[in-house]
Amino acid sequence: MIRPPGFAGAAFGTAADGDLRRDHEARQRIAADLGIATDWAYLNQVHGASVLAAERSGNAGDGDGLVTHTSDIPVMVATADCVPVILEGTDAAAVVHAGWRGAAAGVLEAALAVLDAAGVDVQRAAIGPAIGPCCYEVGVEVAEQFPEFVAKTTWGTTSVDIPGFLAGRLEGIEVWRSEECTFTSVRMNSWRRDRTEHRQVAVAWLPNN
Numbered sequence: 001m002i003r004p005p006g007f008a009g010a011a012f013g014t015a016a017d018g019d020l021r022r023d024h025e026a027r028q029r030i031a032a033d034l035g036i037a038t039d040w041a042y043l044n045q046v047h048g049a050s051v052l053a054a055e056r057s058g059n060a061g062d063g064d065g066l067v068t069h070t071s072d073i074p075v076m077v078a079t080a081d082c083v084p085v086i087l088e089g090t091d092a093a094a095v096v097h098a099g100w101r102g103a104a105a106g107v108l109e110a111a112l113a114v115l116d117a118a119g120v121d122v123q124r125a126a127i128g129p130a131i132g133p134c135c136y137e138v139g140v141e142v143a144e145q146f147p148e149f150v151a152k153t154t155w156g157t158t159s160v161d162i163p164g165f166l167a168g169r170l171e172g173i174e175v176w177r178s179e180e181c182t183f184t185s186v187r188m189n190s191w192r193r194d195r196t197e198h199r200q201v202a203v204a205w206l207p208n209n
């Protein structure tokens with residue numbers, strides 16, 4: 001797992017950590033390493049902008065952002081090119097799954113709004129490994145959603161910078177960025193590269209105390 005420095009409860013998995021949605025043994029091992037509960041809450045990720053609060057571990061329903069208010073319930077999202085974001089605040093933490101559709105729909109803003117409405121002061125955000133502007137080739141219908149974040153792939157075609165777009169929505173918050181591109185990093189699952197069912201998991205939690 002990748003631990004962003006300065007965060008109390010944030011980790012981004014790599015392919016080697018296993019698919020923690022399904023692999024209970026791997027999750028048990030990782031949870032023990034992180035010192036957190038084994039059973040985590042997760043979402044049916046639908047590339048939208050719904051943000052839910054986890055009331056128990058297990059499937060929280062359809063959505064792309066998940067908030068926890070208790071150390072008993074770590075929250076996770078699974079990605080393989082889409083952008084995982086962890087938000088850490090006073091007495092709450094959240095994970096967000098943002099591909100271009102979710103980013104355009106405002107899933108990160110929705111998560112910030114849910115936390116704000118709950119009285120949570122978001123102090124830090126971590127943007128995990130995702131496909132970068134170096135490799136995220138898109139058509140005009142996607143590029144036109146992110147006019148200020150259009151870029152070029154290393155092979156010269158049109159791309160967009162979704163992690164950069166998301167970082168731009170986090171003004172006033174301390175942001176850590178992995179900058180690792182899932183498409184080129186062989187230690188990461190990449191849907192575009194491998195058409196794989198495997199995902200890496202981002203997990204957020206509140207430390208005990």
Ligand SMILES: [Zn+2]
Binds near residue numbers: 134135181184
């Ligand atoms: Zn790349």
